[in-house]
Amino acid sequence: MTARSVPRLLAAVTALLALGGVAACSDEGASADPDRVDVVAAFYPLQFLAERIGGDAVRVTNLAKPGAEPHDLELHPRQVGQVVDAELIVYLSGFQPAVDEAVEQNGGDRAFDVAGVQPLLDAAAGGHEHEGEAGHDEETGGKDPHLWLDPTRLATVGDRLAERLGRADPDRAADFTARAQAFRADLAKLDTEYAEGLKTCQRREIVVSHTAFGYLAARYQLEQVGITGLTPDSEPSPQRLAEVAKEAREHRATTIFFETLVSPKVAETVAREVGARTAVLDPLEGPPADGDYLSAMRANLRTLRTALDCS
Template identity: 30%
Template sequence: MKFSKKATLGLLFSLTLIVAGCGQKSASDANTSSTGAGNTVPVESEVAKLNVQVSFYPMYEFTKNVAGDLADVHTIVPAGMEPHDWEPTPQDIASIEKADVLVYNGAGMESWIDQVTGSLSNASLIQVEASKGINLLEGGEHDHHQEDSETTEHDHDHEHANEATTEAHDHDHADEATAEEHDHDHDAEAEAEAEAEAEAEAGHDHDHGGLDPHVWLSPALAVKEVRNIEAGLAQAAPEHAEQFKQNADAYIAQLESLDQDFKAAVTDSKRKDFITQHAAFGYLAKEYGLQQVPIAGLSPEQEPSAAQMASVIDFAKEHQVKTIFFETLVSSKVSETIASEVGAKTAVLNPIEGLTEEEIAAGMDYISVMRQNLEALKLALNE
């Protein structure tokens, strides 16, 4: 998150809390009605539903399947919006303030979460970090071809530095050595500044703390997220804990079936690598013994450097990759450029960070989109 965005978000909190406080009702208020004369009478009502706010689409899908009819589940990030760098509005924060439960992925996906939750006055709000307890990947941990490239460049720089040091020690006069060392230090400082500028321009994922948040794209890890959500809902409404468990069990059975289908699909595939637009599929790749080769980093808005583009093009040519994957919600231009360069086609591999209006209208959900991803991967891995 950029500093200016943080500052703007911070300025909204005071007004938001006032709005939230004015609009908040107690449970007793919700179960009474006014007679018009300042008196209230009890109102017979059905089982009170939990008010659950969730950060973005996968959290909605998982939560809704666990909650069933026992909660009203509302997604904070609107449909069709890319959630990585999205900012909540004052109305969103007010809605969170009034909620019983807040469900979010964590692992740096919701860059606003700490600042927002730290400003809330709702002490009874139950916060569920769905990725809690999952072994998280560092950004780039699963990107082997880039790591090899970076290692080679580092070794080259190290050898160059050793040569320069040896040369400095070979000088006969101390004043000449001192002058050269001074020049070397000056050059090193300039080089460090240039590297820092290049790193900033390359758009490294500092906003996500270096962690890969895309755990939901592994069906096996999605199971763990569902269990965390079940526990949070049971804490909020312990009287419905058994129903939440039954709902979670039924949904997890679908996730486990999906997991088995992914395992079967990659067992005998011709290749194990695939190129995708941004590094969203590291957990899926690790789970099923595949290698993700991302064009850019963890954020889909990150623009790859010329060196990154060249590295992916070289990889595609060397390994005869026939499909370059792009995704919904962001431009496919970069993937199309690489595909054109290497004579490959493009196809969708959906990170399911949000559904488009068209997908919603077609009745798509997490399971059906993941099955589309599975079919797309099967084709690409067997070309």
């Protein structure tokens, strides 16, 4: 055990004792790798980012489990211990209240908030703002947290993360910078594919189950029509369903999009009402079933091109 890990281990034991989690923390310190930076990521896109930038110099733990809705994450005592013991905590303030609380209590100068890298878009950006869509907005200060759906923004976050990792492990700072540059090149290619692929489409409106796609819509001149607001599992009112159906007809939408981590029932209801089909548009809040962030984004592009009749 290194000297720098002793205070964090003691803090972790204290925090977990307070939560009644003595058994969960019995081997917390033993799992640390002195040759790698111990990183805790709040949910999948941040895990992917940390792994790409950190490479084999980091050990990344994702607090959000596969298949679970990350908005609703509740931390178990062991996860609180992971936050306390981490050398770097990568999170997005306003997205997961439980993580925000754990960081506020235990994060200190080890927290890296990606929401602070660039100003976040307003919740209504990239689409219409409708009455009743504000459910999650109070938690985010009226801001849309889904910045990773704009590859250019994610590239900038990667650059800042490389700098932060370099402070945690100065001997490998140049490696982190090189990986960030390589990742930026991958994202620039993805950005070009989206710009070219969505340049000439018959329609530019996307009807989505919740308004997670503001950054994507703003970047590629699309317009999202959300059945619900930023909270994916909120129940839309009958009035809202009627409004969405009306807009879908006006825009001659052929596809109503739903997500992998949320029930498709509401999207199916709207689709039946307007005679459209349904398809998955992944907001990448959780890990894709196959592949990674880049392959899932390309799958989204193919889905959009089909739905919008792009030539």
